[in-house]
Amino acid sequence: MSEFDVAVIGAGPAGSSAAIRLAQNGMNVLLVERGDPPGTKNVSGAVLWGNELAKVVPDWERSAPVERYVTRKEVAFLTEKSKIAISFSSEELQNSKSGKIIVRGKFDQWLAKKAKDAGAMLVTGVTVDRLAIDNGKVIGIQQDNDVITADAVVVAEGANPRVLINSGLRPKLSDRDVALGIKETIKLPENVINERFNVDSKSGFASEFVLGFLDDGLLSGGFLYTNKDTVSLGIVASLDRLRANGVTHSYDIMGKFEEHPFIKNLIKDGIPDEYAAHLVPEGGISSMPKLYGNGYLVAGDAAAFTFSNGMVLQGINYAITSGILAADTIIENRNNINENTLAKYVDKLRESYVLSDLYNFNGIQNVTWSDFVQKSLPTLAESVMMSLFDEKGMPKKHLRQIVTDAMKSGHMKYSDLITNGYRVIKRM
Amino acid sequence: MKIEEKLSLLNYKTDKSYAHITINPDICSTCPDHFCVFACPANCYTLINGKLNFKYEDCVECGTCDIACSHGSVKWTLPKGDNGVIYKYG
Ligand SMILES: Cc1cc2nc3c(=O)[nH]c(=O)nc-3n(C[C@H](O)[C@H](O)[C@H](O)COP(=O)(O)OP(=O)(O)OC[C@H]3O[C@@H](n4cnc5c(N)ncnc54)[C@H](O)[C@@H]3O)c2cc1C
Ligand code: SF4
Ligand code: SF4
Numbered sequence: 001m002s003e004f005d006v007a008v009i010g011a012g013p014a015g016s017s018a019a020i021r022l023a024q025n026g027m028n029v030l031l032v033e034r035g036d037p038p039g040t041k042n043v044s045g046a047v048l049w050g051n052e053l054a055k056v057v058p059d060w061e062r063s064a065p066v067e068r069y070v071t072r073k074e075v076a077f078l079t080e081k082s083k084i085a086i087s088f089s090s091e092e093l094q095n096s097k098s099g100k101i102i103v104r105g106k107f108d109q110w111l112a113k114k115a116k117d118a119g120a121m122l123v124t125g126v127t128v129d130r131l132a133i134d135n136g137k138v139i140g141i142q143q144d145n146d147v148i149t150a151d152a153v154v155v156a157e158g159a160n161p162r163v164l165i166n167s168g169l170r171p172k173l174s175d176r177d178v179a180l181g182i183k184e185t186i187k188l189p190e191n192v193i194n195e196r197f198n199v200d201s202k203s204g205f206a207s208e209f210v211l212g213f214l215d216d217g218l219l220s221g222g223f224l225y226t227n228k229d230t231v232s233l234g235i236v237a238s239l240d241r242l243r244a245n246g247v248t249h250s251y252d253i254m255g256k257f258e259e260h261p262f263i264k265n266l267i268k269d270g271i272p273d274e275y276a277a278h279l280v281p282e283g284g285i286s287s288m289p290k291l292y293g294n295g296y297l298v299a300g301d302a303a304a305f306t307f308s309n310g311m312v313l314q315g316i317n318y319a320i321t322s323g324i325l326a327a328d329t330i331i332e333n334r335n336n337i338n339e340n341t342l343a344k345y346v347d348k349l350r351e352s353y354v355l356s357d358l359y360n361f362n363g364i365q366n367v368t369w370s371d372f373v374q375k376s377l378p379t380l381a382e383s384v385m386m387s388l389f390d391e392k393g394m395p396k397k398h399l400r401q402i403v404t405d406a407m408k409s410g411h412m413k414y415s416d417l418i419t420n421g422y423r424v425i426k427r428m
Numbered sequence: 429m430k431i432e433e434k435l436s437l438l439n440y441k442t443d444k445s446y447a448h449i450t451i452n453p454d455i456c457s458t459c460p461d462h463f464c465v466f467a468c469p470a471n472c473y474t475l476i477n478g479k480l481n482f483k484y485e486d487c488v489e490c491g492t493c494d495i496a497c498s499h500g501s502v503k504w505t506l507p508k509g510d511n512g513v514i515y516k517y518g
Binding site: 042044172279 | 468490494
């Protein structure tokens, strides 16, 4: 007899959602988290996209610590001197409350408490070293020489999967598997945020940035989200491009982003309150570990269920859904946990948006992280816009001529524009 | 704002008895790229007179240096228990 039906490693969105679902179904659950309280080790933007949360906490609106709802979403391309943005506001987006801006320090603590309320045993301040494996079967979790036994283990340890690596269940990560995320939280009075971002106290602004202005082959995406009385500002930088660059410090990329004239204005007079860094899975299906085995399942970032390509950044929603599906697989097979029964987890993931999204968007990072999208396209657009809008008291040229001139000055051919443009559209 | 000032905003519970990351100075002394120095977002790896200096106290536990070092010098573990960085916002 095991001490627990299920042990869950990590009280992030994946682990806590799994624990809630399991406990709600009468399972005896242990939820182990190294941060004390939960959330103190985590870093995220963070916008929680979608309404997956309702599946584990139906009345989340009454108690979830939401800073603001996304009512205006932007994707912006930054060149050295310009910003070219696509801005989207919609009453529908406003009503569906699809984007919730959260602070993980508060949110994770709240969600872990929901697991505890549902009946899971929450243990904080404990770092799991590895899975306890006996005869090829996972029988629990291990710290130093202490083993706690469980019939099944949900591994939800996040983007730096030490437990899986230590247990020999996945290889070490490489440059292509992850990117480095750096984030700063900056204090600004609520009324200043409202005015500056043209929002009211409940509504919020979320923007992703393509940082094509960075020199020397660096590739990076940026983000800015408005909380209640702070702003979350950050970058996600590609490690292999940083390695190829060989002279720039990762934190200098963050510095350059902050110093960009259009960003500087947005955080003016703000008081920096926290600096943080974390890995972001970005390898998609090619860096996915085996998602199940005899006695264990892997959910959330530990399974590489994140999207990060410099234009979108999503993972909390996949974490919650995969946590729930891991729990459901265990619940349905509670009396017969083995490799074959747990394999049904993958079917569930395939039927859901989690694996469909990952397969559908497979390889998109090669496009969105490409020089074409990061540099050529924004520079071309900048040049065209300048010709159109910078009034010099001269007769305007025909638009086609303007584009052709801009392409010439950017050493770009029509054929490149068409083939690259096609690749982008095909991948979107 | 300098990186040192940014790091000074952070709270830590430092484990004085256990360095969760260690390096092998012999390997580092012949390192051709020192990518750890450029990759670490918390400036834990610095070059002082051409010699690699590593301090674990400022580490934010991101895991980047373990990937960055392709020469097998870094021995990477998580801090024990609830030691290490404590984020307010995260
Ligand atoms: C800078 C940045 C910005 C992002 N922005 C967004 C965004 O805006 N929207 C979005 O949807 N996603 C965003 N993401 C991605 C998102 O944060 C992740 O996809 C999500 O947090 C994954 O959830 P998880 O539960 O799988 O892992 P995590 O949230 O990382 O949780 C893992 C938990 O396990 C604990 N743990 C780890 N190892 C152990 C161990 N050995 N023993 C005990 N406990 C352990 C950790 O302390 C942690 O609490 C961002 C990520 C970064 C880094
Ligand atoms: S830790 Fe690795 S990358 Fe850094 S100096 Fe030593 S050998 Fe080189
Ligand atoms: S884990 Fe991250 S913060 Fe810590 S030393 Fe390595 S790179 Fe630096």
